[in-house]
Amino acid sequence: MKILVTGGAGFIGSAVVRLAISRGHQVVNLDALTYAANLANVAAVADSPDYAFEQVDIRDRAALDRVFAEHSPDAVMHLAAESHVDRSIDGPAAFVETNVIGTFNLLEAARSHWIAKGRPEGFRFHHISTDEVFGSLGETGQFTETTPYDPRSPYSASKAGSDHLVRAWHETYGLPVVLTNCSNNYGPYHFPEKLVPVVILKALAGEQIPVYGDGGNIRDWLYVEDHADALLLVLQQGQVGRSYNIGGENEATNIDLVRTICAHMDQLSPQGAPHDRLISFVPDRPGHDRRYAIDPTRIRDELGWRPSLTVEEGLRRTVEWYLGNRDWWQPLLNRDGVGKRLGTG
Numbered sequence: 502m503k504i505l506v507t508g509g510a511g512f513i514g515s516a517v518v519r520l521a522i523s524r525g526h527q528v529v530n531l532d533a534l535t536y537a538a539n540l541a542n543v544a545a546v547a548d549s550p551d552y553a554f555e556q557v558d559i560r561d562r563a564a565l566d567r568v569f570a571e572h573s574p575d576a577v578m579h580l581a582a583e584s585h586v587d588r589s590i591d592g593p594a595a596f597v598e599t600n601v602i603g604t605f606n607l608l609e610a611a612r613s614h615w616i617a618k619g620r621p622e623g624f625r626f627h628h629i630s631t632d633e634v635f636g637s638l639g640e641t642g643q644f645t646e647t648t649p650y651d652p653r654s655p656y657s658a659s660k661a662g663s664d665h666l667v668r669a670w671h672e673t674y675g676l677p678v679v680l681t682n683c684s685n686n687y688g689p690y691h692f693p694e695k696l697v698p699v700v701i702l703k704a705l706a707g708e709q710i711p712v713y714g715d716g717g718n719i720r721d722w723l724y725v726e727d728h729a730d731a732l733l734l735v736l737q738q739g740q741v742g743r744s745y746n747i748g749g750e751n752e753a754t755n756i757d758l759v760r761t762i763c764a765h766m767d768q769l770s771p772q773g774a775p776h777d778r779l780i781s782f783v784p785d786r787p788g789h790d791r792r793y794a795i796d797p798t799r800i801r802d803e804l805g806w807r808p809s810l811t812v813e814e815g816l817r818r819t820v821e822w823y824l825g826n827r828d829w830w831q832p833l834l835n836r837d838g839v840g841k842r843l844g845t846g
């Protein structure tokens with residue numbers, strides 16, 4: 502299958518690109534190369550005859566039309582997005598422009614292409630979204646595919662808007678779409694402004710490890726390569742028009758997660774241990790959702806998918822990867838905003 506992957510130079514998109522190529526698919530990686538992108542993420546497959554790269558912004562409709570005409574993909578996996586909640590608090594415009602208007606452009610370009618090809622039934626537009634569109638949970642309950650949308654940050658509101666557009670393009674125009682809403686990812690190639698790499702790199706540097714609020718916010722953590730595997734499965738076997746929640750079955754408070762990472766650091770990089778002495782509680786993010794939890798029954802029962810790693814094993818692999826790949830992350834520390842406290846409102 503020839504898959505147009507948007508955002509393929511980012512964290513999750515690059516995991517999808519690497520996995521898709523390894524499974525014999527052809528991939529066109531379309532990415533604007535924003536601050537969050539890194540072509541080193543796809544260096545392992547860049548020389549493959551099955552790989553092509555297009556530096557294109559999804560806000561540019563004419564450029565999208567050219568890419569569809571030149572490459573004629575069988576499917577789209579749409580991951581390009583502004584993705585950092587803290588940045589969405591400081592500058593929401595980019596989130597609306599890329600996540601909402603950009604998705605609209607991509608839907609229209611995909612629809613034109615699909616019509617020009619004679620509306621093939623096998624064509625897919627796979628929209629990759631987040632569990633954050635469902636809002637915040639109390640101490641009990643889980644998000645299912647029928648949980649009402651209740652986004653509470655500019656990021657999650659812009660992703661919710663894009664989800665609605667994708668469903669509307671299916672209902673109104675018949676575009677064969679599938680959607681996925683996933684919990685928090687972690688793993689190799691994670692941009693060093695997100696919690697897991699921040700903790701690893703602060704611990705390594707012997708600097709204070711910032712934890713928002715009381716550290717009691719709960720997330721459902723999924724190893725990025727498990728997510729990529731689930732995404733390819735939904736693309737190929739998901740029912741058209743349907744959405745699938747993807748979760749790791751690994752709920753943890755932020756403080757427990759941070760302590761687990763510190764414990765791995767104590768073993769794998771003992772200098773400076775115990776690393777949890779560096780934990781420092783800082784003022785909370787405004788509107789910080791308290792708890793997310795995914796009910797993965799649908800993807801498990803209908804498609805037979807389960808995560809392969811526990812969070813304990815996945816975090817160990819992730820710490821090992823960061824310790825072994827300084828050349829990857831060191832230059833990223835100089836990018837705009839990295840290492841600074843963002844999104845204080």
Ligand SMILES: NC(=O)c1ccc[n+]([C@@H]2O[C@H](COP(=O)([O-])OP(=O)(O)OC[C@H]3O[C@@H](n4cnc5c(N)ncnc54)[C@H](O)[C@@H]3O)[C@@H](O)[C@H]2O)c1
Pocket residue numbers: 507508509510511512513514531532533534535536537538539557558559560579580581582583584585599603629630631632660682683684685686687692
């Ligand atoms: N990270 C998570 O935990 C998580 C969880 C669930 C869903 N998601 C969703 O998965 C997708 C990928 O997330 P990620 O963490 O890999 O993000 P990321 O920030 O690492 O990567 C995003 C990529 O999109 C590209 N991009 C941004 N704006 C663009 C534009 N206008 N045109 C073309 N490319 C553009 C960037 O250059 C970057 O390579 C996003 O849609 C996100 O909402 C992420």
